Amino acid sequence: MTRKEYTFDAGYQPQVRAKRGTSNIMLDVIIALIPAICVGVWQFGFKALIPVCTSVLSCVFFEWAYRKLLHKHATIGDLSAVVTGLLLAMTLPANAPFWLPIIGALFAIVFVKQLYGGIGTNFLNPALAGRAFLFASYAMLMTQWTTPNGLKGSVDAITMATPLSSMKAGVALPEYFTVADMFIGRMPGCFGEISAAALLLGGIYLICRKVITWHIPVAFIGTVAVLSLIFGGGSEYSHVDWMVYNLLSGGLMLGAIFMATDYSTSPTGFNARLIYGAGCGILTVVIRRFGGYPEGVSFAILIMNCCAWFLDQLTQRRQFGVSREDVKAKKAAAKAAKKEAKEAAAQ
Amino acid sequence: MPFKYHGGVHPNYMKAPDVPVISITPPPQVVVPMAQHIGAPCKPIVAVGDYVTMGQKIGDNPAPVSAPIHSPVSGKVIAIEPRPHPLGDNIPAVVIENDYQDTPCTDLAPLTEAELQDQEAILTRIREAGIVGMGGAMFPTAFKIRGGLGKVDTLIINGAECEPYLNGDHWTMRLHPEELLKGIQLARIASGLDKAYYGIEKNKQDAIDLLNSKNPAQYGVEIVPEEVKYPQGGEKLQIKAITNREVKPGGLPAGVGCNVISTQTAYAIYRACYEGVPCYQRTLTMGGSALGKSVNATVRVGTPIRYMVEQVGGFVKEPRKIVLGGPMMGLICSNIDAVNIKGTAGLLFFTEEEDRNVENPTCIHCGQCLQVCPMKLEPVYMYKYFQKRDFEKMQKYHILDCIECGCCSYNCPGRLPLTHTFKTAKLLFAARAAEEKARAEAAAKEAEAKKEAEAK
Incomplete structure (x- = not known):
């Protein structure tokens, strides 16, 4: 009887792995964006899908082409380029020309993401950086807001001002804006940002699926709520109105739920995430209330992106088995040692 | 009510708790490696040609961190030479030709009533019976208990069995509830304590109910049903769940007054003290896609893996990996001619199916x-x-x-x-x-x- 010989692979511990990979997570994000996209189509018509399609296609193309040209392994299968494309399109006005997102995608994918090593290593949110690039280059195109279908009956204009720009200008909101309208998305704005309801739905889905944690969105939105209540108001608005309009209009929900929670550009620790979210909130209110632009979410997030690594380093958590007292004792001991060394040096 | 701790995962458990335990017939030749514990390896104390009985001591080392090794069958010693050890390399082993008589050895008599209450007698017996941590760490149990004397105020028995696939502990609880409780009582007496806690994950509810019906209080045991979560059976987390104490970084469980021993270890202590049977057998689970099914089996130590696979029907697919223990913490074995040892809680044969590694992480x-x-x-x-x-x-x-x-x-x-x-x-x-x-x-x-x- 011959003994069958077997050859075995080297194995990494653990020998089993969870089903969920990067592409599954990205797919979850895409699913979470669907309600907001639907509201966008409902309000701006199917025409608004054109920039969405060009944005996604060009992001995927640039990612594929860059990796191909530099002989790196292909990464379009992880779907992160699709997410970037969708998010970029969400931040553009609905009537953006089809070529606009292509330029944004080029900047986002090649300059912001791939030149820094691709997924996981970029330090700025690619979609937001792409938007900021377009905002700086095509300011006119980026600030023309189509009148949504839901408001067509009440106004004649094809384009109109967003609630935030009205607030910035210090003029009262037109009376046809109700809070309920703003909540479901009947107002002018970027394609994907108008409906707080749809975005919150997506956010709840992401939290339930454990794709994101609650820390960043809650800290972000909470800080904006508190600060705009304190610093808001004016001749035309009460403090509470100012806070509600601030929460529901502009890119806050999109930014807090989908942009600020971007993995590579946000901290990993819970405490760091809370600080990061609060920082985004503070900067948003500062820009909106005291800065030169009516909207500040994207710049707030981009600024905080730069602090993410630092925040993580700053807030290393207590490991298992170390109590608060242990940390205090250690700090005190270090302090005493320092003092002693100083005294020794003085002598 | 067990205490909570951070983290943990819920892996796909793949457990087959209802597959009955079979007993695998010992092979014609058993290969008993002389290192089946953490610490100093044993030296063979038999010679080629000797006749050994089942349970006879065949290897020992007087070092404190060590445990003697016993023959799992009766028969003739035909070789003492390096043989493949499951954890790599060839290690001296005693090869015994099985005469299938299973003539028991009478060196270890069951302890008397008085001795069963005597701390020192039990500790000596645990050492003499070669009992080691059978959850997988294989730390000599007698040394562990002795090391904790005076420091330890809580004895914890680990019945979490949080690793996927494995059912050996679950079946031990089901088949020998009273023996298990008596074994825990002995470990408790050996540690000089009045009470022991038995932490069991709630997915073994039938075993929890069964143990509770045997009045564990009379043995000084309290059953603690625990949340189902990996790594509930990790020593530090078991301590945290039951006592809310956290072992300091770099510290030992004894540092917070706890000792943790595993279910099958407690059962082995019962066998050693009440029946005079040393540690040469254990219950383990075989599984994985290469085997195509799950098998719960009682196996003698020193049975070659190849033989065990043949006994349960062979492979349905070409295996790519052999995992010793559970899939989360288990180690890789690269030789199918290696044998099982005291700490082998599971033998998993994986193919590409289980493998989710990618080329470019x-x-x-x-x-x-x-x-x-x-x-x-x-x-x-x-x-x-x-x-x-x-x-x-x-x-x-x-x-x-x-x-x-x-x-x-x-x-x-x-x-x-x-x-x-x-x-x-x-x-x-x-x-x-x-x-x-x-x-x-x-x-x-x-x-x-x-x-x-x-x-x-």
């Missing part, structure tokens, strides 16, 4: 590893600093306090080899420490030589 910085790490470490940064070989920063992120449970790797969507990396890092740290020590010694020697030269 990529960190997406999602922070999932932080959310599942029960030690509250930050694996993502430990990994990043390991890649830069930044030892100072690795230490800052407590890479040495990783318990290697595998949660971070399990959950990593980018499929990074996190746990594997940390194990490698620990080896590097050990090598560096040894190097530094050698350097310091050399420097000390040089200084001494200089001094001497000056003195002359």
